[in-house]
Amino acid sequence: MTATAAPPRPPTSTTRPARRARAPYRWSARGFALPAVLIVALLLYLPFVWTSYLSLTEYNGLGDPELVGLAKYQEMFTDAGFLNSLRNTLFWVLGTLVLPVGLGLFIAVLAYGLKGSFWYRLPFLLPYAISGVAVGVIWTFVLQTGGALDEALALLGVTDPPRWLLDSPLNTFVMIGAATWQGAGVNALLFTIGLQSIPKEPLEAARVDGASGWTLFRTMTWPMLTPLTTVVVGLAIVGSLKQFDIIWAMTKGGPGVSSETLALTMYKDTFVENDYGLGAAVAVFLTVVTVAASVLYLRRQLAGTRES
């Protein structure tokens, strides 16, 4: 990102005649905003700073944290478990982009304009109301050795099915599948909202000109969906980085650490291994990645609201 100089501002007195009028409410405005600001500062920003500090220390939860500089980061980047977890997290991000987002778009476009399109989309939306843990319970049942999927495959003559939840990286892939089952519908819904907001005239004009099907979608619909796609993609990436519940419910990151992602590694380092410094370093790393990904869509989200 390149830094651009802010355009010179005209004197404020000429642009903001309302400034004087706002003075009478200065104190009540602060009063109304205070609870939100206070609560966020105390329970979100303060912990943020605290974790950043802990990532520079050796600390087991007892006694006092001892400052060790960047040693914990060094330890983290040379740890095989962490690197494996980093790889799995990358799988999650890429997989989420292809599956829940791609499938969501596919469903939205297929159902759009059909009579009763709501009912066609409903089966996909239903799992969104189910928690990550319950999704994990259901899919463990489907994928466990000798489970529902293996039984169905046996009927088709597959007698030696893969060990879905036991082999790495297959276990990560099938869990991305479970997350897709949960999340595709909501993306379809968001894309539908986007499709509904596309003006009809240009589409009609293109249709009159002979464009149809795939060409129409590629040249007209898709470009007009871009702003929304940015938000959906951004949310999906951030969601996949934060994914914890499904993995916890299905494999707890195992066998061993084979299906851990950064979100799980942080939790285990801290609350299972009692290595707070290392857990904090993983948390900081995860946050940096998440914030970088969020900037993608937050900018657009905030830009959109600033105008209104």
Add this chain to the structure above:
Amino acid sequence: MSAVAADRVRKTVLVVLGLVWLAPVYLMIVNAAKTNDQYGVMSVWSPAGLGGLWENASAAWTRGDISAGIASTALYAIVAPLVAVVIGAAAGFAIVALRLKHGFVWFVVIFASTVFPMQMLLMPLFLGYVETGLYDTRTGMILVYTVISVPFAAFVMRNFFSGVAHHVFEAAVMDGASTWRIFWRIYLPMAVPALVAVFILQATLIWNDLLLGLTLTQSAETRPVMTALSALQSTYGGSTMPVVLAGGLIVSIPTVALFLFAQRAFTRGLALGQY
């Protein structure tokens, strides 16, 4: 291909894919309803009536602490979003109607906190909660759930109030109303649809939370329901698969029902939150 034929292809693809999507739900219901004997000998794909459902559900309910979890979580999922929407609406009101100085900056400060992964907060929350005696208490859980709901509430409410003409505020001032009264009597009632949408989304989020429950509670009385379900599942030396599935079914019914009945509010909440 004619338009009618194309529509038929689209419908067929959607129906087939939809059936695939519903299959896991079918499996959960069918097997949560099997007795142990039936589960042992039958294919998981064949239904066996509802013979074991009650037994499995009550086993999950009592043995797995799901009942205690549901009571706690119901409390968390109602109180926390209720408090959060009011706090969020107050912030939105201050920024938009009262034209808080540097309002946009404050808005970004409040909203940007949603970007942090929960992992960044767990450790200090745990240590701080142990230190202050909030660990493993319902008060502590309500507090933390309120906090995580405030930024989204503030975001939506600020956007909502931005659509309200400022003379609504000025007219009320002319009539001699205090800002407090304007907020409670005019702005808040006007925002009910948005408030409901935010409430429903946040209540669902809290109902489905695992991580905070895992980190900040330990006893059956305070532990939220998803954490209880996760424990029920991982210790199923005692609990059979049908019992675990029945547990999964029980905890999913409230959010699925809420979702089906409040579909419109749900969609509105998503639309409000993500543009």
